[in-house]
Amino acid sequence: MRRFSAVFVATVTGLVVLLSFKTTQAKAPRPAALSGVTPGVSSGPPESSAPVSSAPDSPAPVSSAPVSSVAASAPQPSTAAPSTPAATASKGSPSAKVSPTPTKSAAKPSPKPTTKPTAKPSSTTKTVTGSAITVGEGRRVFGVVQVQLTLTNGKITAVTPIQEPQNDGHSADLSSYSIPKLGQEVLSAQSASIDAVSGATYTSNAYAQSVQAALDAAKA
């Protein structure tokens, strides 16, 4: 159940965060676009062709500090030289480079990343309702979730569940665990503006619950 909760939180967090980006732009938000995500987990083809082995126990001694997520901790510039070019492509993209990323901080108040030119209203509060999303794990469908966001000057100030998964014995657990955590994660992750997510290969089912899916839905 915890795993499901984490998945649920991740999915909804992505949706919510991205919706909030939309609303900070000049264009009106398009919550209806979220309906593209509805495939949920129950519809995809079975995949997982890969052999799964038991979980590893061996610790990796290579490291020097725990990695925490950008959303959860104050980000800092990497120790790398800021303008080191990441080299040229052996093929295709001669101008390939890795440019330094401006530091993004959840605490940073007004200056938005330059990637998001905004025409900010002076002081507005609005609510945005996401589309209903079917959530589940494997072949089990836990139900439908839908959230409403309150945005004040483009910042999310409240996350309210409209529908939560009901057809599972653990729904109480879900609502007590997920929603507060969701709000917390959203509030701290708002400034992590990203265009795409790179991660270990996901299956079609995993995609439906990924931040990338939320991105695709929010951009469309």
Added chain:
Amino acid sequence: MPTADTSTAVMARPLVHVEHVMGTVVSFDLRFAAESQRASMRAAVAEAVAWLHRVDDVFSTYQPHSQVSRLGRGELRLADCDDDVAEVLELCAQVARESAGYFSSTYGGKLDPTGLVKGWAVQRASELLSSAGSAHHLVNGGGDIQAVGGSAPGIAWQIGIAHPLERGAIASIVAITDGAVATSGTAERGTHILDPFTGQPAVALASVTVVGGDLIRTDAYATAAIAMGYRAHRWLESCAGYVAFAVGADGFGWSTAGYSGVGSVPAT
């Protein structure tokens, strides 16, 4: 690259397409200035999507009648296959050499170039879009990304790197204008990369992200690095033109000297 005034660049609504193919999902994100370009960009995406399905038909190891499956069973000779098959197998051989044998085009003793095919196919899809006139796009094949032109003139794409141990969290953010970002690991499909020298699943690293110019090698190098485990850091430092970020199975991480992503991981 168009030399538009970046301060006033206004882009049309993104063209986003999501395609279920090759056992995963490929997301397209095309940016362009004029709404009048949308129809031709749609056509370009359709062409790229058709290409990916063609690749799936030829290379799938899950379809018993694909050329690669039949080649693996000895029912076809390489000469009977599409030229693409020979090209991919040659690339596999090159990457195997470059990675001291840690990248392998076999899995469990059977022919399986899957570790290279996706990156290769997605890079080709991106090239198709470019040929069709797209100056700004991302193609994300199951987490492996080829990026072109930034999201607008003068604005880099911001790529979040999924935290392998915290579902939904972003471990680092890297900005690229043109290039590739690929991540391999155990997060989504269980342990699925074997150390070819021991035959055992490689478990030291939860994920490795490689950033470079071409997706073919960034993807294959990320896979090889997972197989290498503890040895990956030194090897990746030696890969000119590529930088990397990794998270160990214990949650501790490292990055190579050139890595410029934002995050909370010190280079070691």
